[in-house]
Amino acid sequence: AQRVTQPEKLLSVFKGAPVELKCNYSYSGSPELFWYVQYSRQRLQLLLRHISRESIKGFTADLNKGETSFHLKKPFAQEEDSAMYYCALAPYTGANSKLTFGKGITLSVRP
Amino acid sequence: GAGVSQSPRYKVAKRGQDVALRCDPISGHVSLFWYQQALGQGPEFLTYFQNEAQLDKSGLPSDRFFAERPEGSVSTLKIQRTQQEDSAVYLCASSLSFSPGMDEQFFGPGTRLTVL
Numbered sequence: 685a686q687r688v689t690q691p692e693k694l695l696s697v698f699k700g701a702p703v704e705l706k707c708n709y710s711y712s713g714s715p716e717l718f719w720y721v722q723y724s725r726q727r728l729q730l731l732l733r734h735i736s737r738e739s740i741k742g743f744t745a746d747l748n749k750g751e752t753s754f755h756l757k758k759p760f761a762q763e764e765d766s767a768m769y770y771c772a773l774a775p776y777t778g779a780n781s782k783l784t785f786g787k788g789i790t791l792s793v794r795p
Numbered sequence: 796g797a798g799v800s801q802s803p804r805y806k807v808a809k810r811g812q813d814v815a816l817r818c819d820p821i822s823g824h825v826s827l828f829w830y831q832q833a834l835g836q837g838p839e840f841l842t843y844f845q846n847e848a849q850l851d852k853s854g855l856p857s858d859r860f861f862a863e864r865p866e867g868s869v870s871t872l873k874i875q876r877t878q879q880e881d882s883a884v885y886l887c888a889s890s891l892s893f894s895p896g897m898d899e900q901f902f903g904p905g906t907r908l909t910v911l
Contacts, residue, residue: 729902
């Protein structure tokens, strides 16, 4: 069975502070990991995926297979980063790439 | 271009009523997914279509839930004899193909179902 754990429900920081949103997973095979974001009154959208190794909007995430983690980081938070963030996992192989999501974390960036 | 659309956006049903939720995926997208998101939770997988074929329905919570995609485009999720625990946001997502390594899933705005 695959599982994604986001241990915190809320993270509140001041603008300019570093941000780390934690994500741990369990999966016996080779996973692909994602971060999805939902801004207020908008639909769920992909922020980044580990396989692309990109930095999106200043966010990065490194897959640590030893610790089974995929934490999302940003060195300097901006007010527009305030949103709901979900970590998700999908099997890397196989035709059905259904996503397993964590419960999500609300990031609040104060001015 | 247009993204994934869902209708209705909001649905209130009395317990025991049947409901039908519609999803219009992005044109040409082969894969279509339904997810259920309860309040305070992340989305949970319900079912998956590849064109018109329903390849995985392992997430459907009971036999009251039924999904179809008869022509490989529009999909309908039907819930019979709704119960209060069915209250949730139902999300539809589509992706271009079905290849491993995964095209991005594009999500619709969701249908918020409230069962009284």
